[in-house]
Amino acid sequence: MANSTALALSDSSWSPDFIQELLPSAERTALLYHLSFLCLGGFPKLERKIREQAIETQMLFGTSKAVLLKCAGTSSNLVTSLFPILIKAVEKNKPRLAEVYLEKARTWINDIIRAVGLMCMKNKKRPEEKRKKHADNIKGLKDALEKLEVELKKNVSDMNEIEKRIERSTQELYYLIRNNQKYRYSIFWGLFSFTRPYNDDAIRAKQDELNRLVSEKNSLRNQGWNIKIKQTDLQLQMANSLIQLGVIPDPDHLKEVQKCLDQIRQILVELKEFWEKVGVMLETLKDKTFVGEELIEDLEDMKEEFLNSIEYAKQDWQRFGECCQRAQNIFSIQSRTAYKFLEVNPSSLSKDEWKKQYESIMAKLRKINPQGSSTAAITE
Known part of the structure; x- marks a missing residue:
């Protein structure tokens, strides 16, 4: 039985050790937001969007911390209170x-399975709703921009055509003036204003x-x-929608931010x-907990088997609770202190202060890896 227990506990398909893999990502998320926020100091609208996203993510980590704490608390209650009483009841033959x-x-x-289920829905529903909303908005903006592009091309074509017509009419007017009997011998024929009234009907008509052509032009x-003004307005709206989706619309100047947001998006998927x-893990633990439920009806003959099943479940719940406790400690830091950089306007920093913060963030990012500083923090 001991060997089967060890085998069950080492089953990586449900082992809570995978929690450890996510924690460095949680730490990296705040640093990436900080870096993005820092790089957007000269772009107030983009800076505001990053701030909004960072606060939303901070709140998500806060909710995660609360659910993990609930998981850890329930695990502790099962292990230290309920299971011992259950075992005692079985030992005294009280089915x-x-x-x-x-x-x-x-x-x-x-109860905790429902709480975790709500977290799954929250992580899934919010990005999907936001993505659909902004995707629909972006499609509408793209269609409008394409229509404006067609209008602008026609406008440019019409302008080119009217320029040609003006040039032809100007040449024709000069020709009429040169060949007019009144002005043919005047050395000042080329200085005549087109607004001067001429008695000659052809010249007046051409003028x-x-x-009309100049007015049309x-x-x-x-x-x-x-x-072009409408295009600018729609492009700004497009930029705002893209920012909401985590996409920086100016990769030539903001490649660092684009890279950060791409990484953040992947972390949130994780x-x-x-x-x-966690939801799957809880269902597995639930099954393990009640695997011997039927044995209660026949405690006289199956008491040992039932007690063994509860003991195995107790060990698994203890490991699960410990991992949840460690995870919620890290999420607590992320939700409480890791986003304090939002309190400082990046555009107010001097060049030296900006550079110092940038280098500090990059140094911290380079230190983070699954076996690095974050792992050490988990095991404290």
Whole structure:
């Protein structure tokens, strides 16, 4: 039996040791947000978006900490209080009392399974809703921008055409003036203003035509300017939507931020997977806890087997609770102190202060690895 217990405890498919793998990522998340926040000091709108995302992530870690604490507390209560009473009831051949405490264990376990289930939904639903909302918004903006691009191309084409027409009309007007009997011999024919009224009907008509063309050109120029203003407005809206999705729309100047946000997004995906694994783990622990439930009806002959099943479950719950306790300690730090950098406006920093913070963040990031400083922090 001891060997089978060791085998069960070492089963990596459900072992809570995987919690340790996520913790350095939690520490790295805050540092990446800090780095992004620092690099966006000269971009107020982008800086605000990063701040909002960082606060939301901080709150997510805070909720995670609370659920992990609940898991750790329930595990401790099972191991130190309920299981000992259950074992005592079985040892004294009190099956009805054993059933009561076994049912109480079921209630406690189902309670934390529901809490973990809500965390899974929260990690999954929030990004999906946000992504859908902003994806729909981005699609609408792209369609509008494409339409404006078509309008702008037509505007440019019309402007080119009107320029050609103005040039032709100007040449034709000069031709008419040069060949007009009144002005043919005047050395000042080239200095005539197009607004001067001429008695010659052809010249006057051509001048009117030219004036209309110039007016049309000005109208087209204003139209082109308005299209560009609309484009700028939509591009800013697009940038805001992209920022909400964790995408920096200016990779040429903000590659560092883009890289940070990509990593943060992946870490948050890992956090969702983490809670899904905790959910599976709890269901497995639940099954192990109640594997001997049927044996209560026949305690006289199956007492030892039932007590062994509870002892194995007790050991597993103890390991699970210890890992949850260590994990919630790290998440507590992330939710409480790791985001204090949001209290300082990065644009207010001097060049020396900015450089010092940047180098400090990079040094901390380089130190983080699954076997590095974060692992040491977990085992304290």
